[in-house]
Amino acid sequence: MGLGFLIGAFGVLILAHAAFSTIQYRGLLKILEEEFSGPPVNVIVELLLALSFCMWAALTAAGKFLSVHHHSEENRIVSLPANMDFLIFNHRGKVFSPGTDMRLKH
Amino acid sequence: MAGGSEKKSSEDANDLQTFNAENLQSNMKVIYYSRTFLSIIGGVIAGILGFTGLTGFIFYFLIMAITSIGLIAKAKFSVHSYFDSWNRIILDGFFGGLMSFVLFWTFAYDIVHIF
Numbered sequence: 001m002g003l004g005f006l007i008g009a010f011g012v013l014i015l016a017h018a019a020f021s022t023i024q025y026r027g028l029l030k031i032l033e034e035e036f037s038g039p040p041v042n043v044i045v046e047l048l049l050a051l052s053f054c055m056w057a058a059l060t061a062a063g064k065f066l067s068v069h070h071h072s073e074e075n076r077i078v079s080l081p082a083n084m085d086f087l088i089f090n091h092r093g094k095v096f097s098p099g100t101d102m103r104l105k106h
Numbered sequence: 107m108a109g110g111s112e113k114k115s116s117e118d119a120n121d122l123q124t125f126n127a128e129n130l131q132s133n134m135k136v137i138y139y140s141r142t143f144l145s146i147i148g149g150v151i152a153g154i155l156g157f158t159g160l161t162g163f164i165f166y167f168l169i170m171a172i173t174s175i176g177l178i179a180k181a182k183f184s185v186h187s188y189f190d191s192w193n194r195i196i197l198d199g200f201f202g203g204l205m206s207f208v209l210f211w212t213f214a215y216d217i218v219h220i221f
Contacts, residue, residue, distance in 0.1 A: 008143070015147070019154050022218050036219075039155060047151050054147040059176045062139040065188040066129035072187065075126060 004061025011053030018046040125190055133188050137177060138199045144173050145203035146210050153214025166207050170200060 021043050029036055039047075067074055081087075148169035152162045174196050181188045181195065189195055 011147070015150055015154070019150075019214065019218050022154055026219065036156070043154070047154060051147065051151060055144065055172065055176060058140040058143040058147075058173070059180050062136040062143075063132070065133050065136060065181050066126075067187050068125040068130045068133070068190065069187060070124060070126055075129070 004057045007053050008057030008061060011050045011057060014046050014050040014053065018043050018050065021046070130190065134194065134198065137195065138202075140177060141170070141173060141199035141203045142206055144169060145207040149207040149210030150214045152207075152211045153216075154218050156215065156219055157211070158215075162211055166204060169207075170203065 022039050025040055025043070026036060069075065145166070148166060152165045155165075157165055177195050178185060185192060185195055
């Protein structure tokens with residue numbers, strides 16, 4: 001989680017630097033009295049870097065996918081209560097057990 | 107716990123396809139988060155590059171296609187164990203992201219190219 005946020009913030013910083021470089025480049029073009037045809041190569045490289053960093057951040061920092069199937073491995077209830085020693089099965093309720101047993105077998 | 111086991115036995119009984127709604131909701135939240143963040147970043151990039159008109163919208167489609175591929179890769183290419191249909195991973199959050207994209211596109215374009 002923390003690493004993803006850091007990478008994303010770094011990508012946003014690179015974006016800000018690219019925007020600043022483009023503003024400076026446009027100022028230079030204004031002095032040279034030329035037309036703007038496209039951003040310089042270093043800005044394009046910075047934008048690609050920032051895009052890949054932010055893509056990585058967006059795909060990892062958002063959290064993990066959880067399985068939606070009830071029978072999948074990670075949705076199984078594996079934690080048993082801590083006081084297992086106090087569970088009693090030899091009580092009057094066992095008279096009714098055949099009914100539930102049949103349902104479970106099915 | 108009792109509810110979970112009851113649900114499981116009922117699922118076995120009538121063989122109906124059910125989903126864990128909480129986990130599905132959490133997966134959708136992850137998708138919205140990723141798409142919104144990437145449409146904002148894509149908008150800023152389109153603004154800095156100086157795209158105008160149709161080019162910017164094509165750029166948005168490109169970004170969203172890459173995002174979809176990334177999300178499918180994040181789901182380890184088994185979409186049906188994390189979502190109930192393909193539309194969830196490909197289409198959801200598309201138009202909401204488009205609004206953010208246009209907002210940040212015009213914002214970055216104004217800052218870089220007009221002022």
